[in-house]
Amino acid sequence: MVHYKELGLVNTKDLFRKAMEGGYAIPAYNFNNLEQLQAIIMACSETRSPVILQISKGARKYANQTMLVHMARGAVEMAASISKPAIPVVLHLDHGDSYDLCVSCVETGFSSVMIDGSHLPYEENVALTRKVVDFAHRHDVSVEGELGVLAGIEEHVKAAESLYTKPEEVVDFVSRTGVDSLAISIGTSHGAYKFPPGVEQPPLRFDILAAVEKKLPGFPIVLHGASSVIPEYVEMINAHGGSLKGARGVPEDQLRRAATSAVCKVNIDSDGRLAMTAVIRRKLAEDPKNFDPRNYLGPARDELVKLMKHKNEKVLGSAGKA
Secondary structure, eight states, X not given: OBOGGGGTOOOSHHHHHHHHHHTOOEEEEEOOSHHHHHHHHHHXXXXXOOEEEEEEHHHHHHHOHXXXXXXXXXXXXXXXXXXXXXXXXXXXEEEEOSHHHHHHHHHBXXXXXXXXXXXXXHHHHHHXXXXXXXXXXXXXXXXXXXXXXXXXXXXXXXXXXXXXXXXXXXXXXXXXXXXXXXXXXXXXXXXXXXXXXXXXXXXXXXXXXXXXXXXXXXXXXXXXXXXXOOHHHHHHHHHTTOOOTTOBOOOHHHHHHHHTTTEEEEEEOXXXXXXXXXXXXXXXXXXXXXXXXXXXXXXXXXXXXXXXXHIIIIIIOOTTOO
């Protein structure tokens, strides 16, 4: 077993407490490869933001779980080389779908895991989440649970429509499971197509968020599916051979408002994918003879750094909080 402290990682407990006291949210950025990981560490170190490195079940398989241990250690050491003191870094399993997967992640250095039983009947969600919490807490690993279902597609997580979190369930769920944070559904959704074409974009359900805060005062809340699907990147992709018609995301002003509440972790994945893909498509179109990955992955990484610095400084308020 590799414990996360051996890798220089931290869990989310102190980070969430400080975020709630300070009125900001910690960025949870997904990564799948070296360039994305480099960009996350560079952006967050340069803005002095704590960060949660998120990896899904599919990304863990893609990167190889053995390699991932060394990537996490490298990320921590890279952060220490950029700024001192080094920013706090969490390695988090995003949308874990089974007890065995969560156990495997705890045993290979993750400092935080999410067990997503939101697709299950309520009592089964409670039982599965409690089982994961019992194991993870023995190793000082934080656990995130979920109530409510987000629409959209993110790898193995798929739902046709949102099922908003029921505020009347949250106290029972948290008390019976012992989770350290709770992901709720208030209108965000997974992927780049968060709202149907031609349909007016509804605002986030801040009334539900307020009701949850009232039921669980001082408890950390998480927002999934919080990419803004920045039009600049969608247009760049479409202009260079892509086809992302009608892609729309969550307005940044609504995310900023959420970050000043009990929401202390905001998940961002699609925005990073769009930024990198946009630049890669443009670079390859501009120079069809280019076959050196560094010549298109490097600029894509630089664009991702720019995007994440913007998120930390202008949207989440996490800059300068490390």
